[in-house]
Amino acid sequence: MVTDAGLGAALRALSSTPHLLVALDFDGTLAPLVERAEDARALPASAAALRALAALPDTTTALISGRALDSLRIVAEPPAETMLIGSHGAETWTGPDGAPLALTPEQQELLRRAVDVVERTAAGHQGTLVEYKPAGVVLHTRTAADDVADAAVGAARTGLAELGELSITDGKRVLEISVVRADKGQGLALLREATGATAVLFAGDDVTDEDAQRTLGPGDVGVRIGPGPTAASFTVDSPEDFTAVLEELVALRTADASSRGTCHTTEA
Known part of the structure; x- marks a missing residue:
């Protein structure tokens, strides 16, 4: 009720x-x-x-x-x-006739470089995980100690800042990175x-x-x-x-x- x-x-x-x-x-x-x-x-x-x-x-x-x-x-x-x-x-699904997400070659390369940054970050910070998406990559810090999580997010942001036009958003113990602005x-x-x-x-x-x-x-x-x-x-x-x-x-x-x-x- x-x-x-x-x-x-x-x-x-x-x-x-x-x-x-x-x-x-x-x-x-x-x-x-x-x-x-x-x-x-x-x-x-x-x-x-x-x-x-x-x-x-x-x-x-x-x-x-x-x-x-x-x-x-x-x-x-x-x-x-x-x-x-x-x-x-x-990504959107409004029915079987909807067109799937398609990245340009430039977006695909930017995504590859962003994934590399996040993977290197996760490898160096215990308890952090990587999630892969069609247009982005996510750094998960929920299972990391608070100080490790903060350090990982800072390191990832530093590396990503060198790549160019990315959409980067903080969530609940996640850092969301996307090559599509949505x-x-x-x-x-x-x-x-x-x-x-x-x-x-x-x-x-x-x-x-x-x-x-x-x-x-x-x-x-x-x-x-x-x-x-x-x-x-x-x-x-x-x-x-x-x-x-x-x-x-x-x-x-x-x-x-x-x-x-x-x-x-x-x-x-």
Whole structure:
């Protein structure tokens, strides 16, 4: 149950919009944060709520993640109709006809050099890891001691500064490097336009999610999971608390669909 009266009222208003887009971050939002990225999985109740929303009429679900799309599909196991934004907006999947990400030769060379810097950094700093993406590379420091993590990020930034035009973003114990300038705000704008959504629920837990939070307008609902400065109108403490938000929206949206006679039924 949602205990924040303001959030409950916002969800009730959102549930009656003609076409709803539910766009969510994955790690730290649907799934608790874990040390090994490949071990992350959505909370069962949140995954069930996402499936229920995806099955409702005039409702589109989407995941907007810093993960590469291949990694996101493995850990999230999203409903088939769920749209996907990966690599902080650099990769998009809005259906089988969407064009895959393609880098120019210049971007490919820049990426190769960035990967070399991050690999050398990780090799010299115990507990740090490298994640590879189609348009970028990530230095993970969650399993490193704090002083080692700080030193690794500093060393990586120093090396990367010599390479030229890169998009570099700090997240929760990660340093994200991309040769494509994109962010979750651009990804959310693309989804809004592609779906014709009349209102959006967006939720996320990290600095990179704030790019999407800042795009929200009147009638939209933004939720921040966990502490930190945010442009979101509402905050909940944890992914477990966000489950209640999704379940409330499922109930409200289902009731609205039933009242309009648009809810799908199955006969025995």
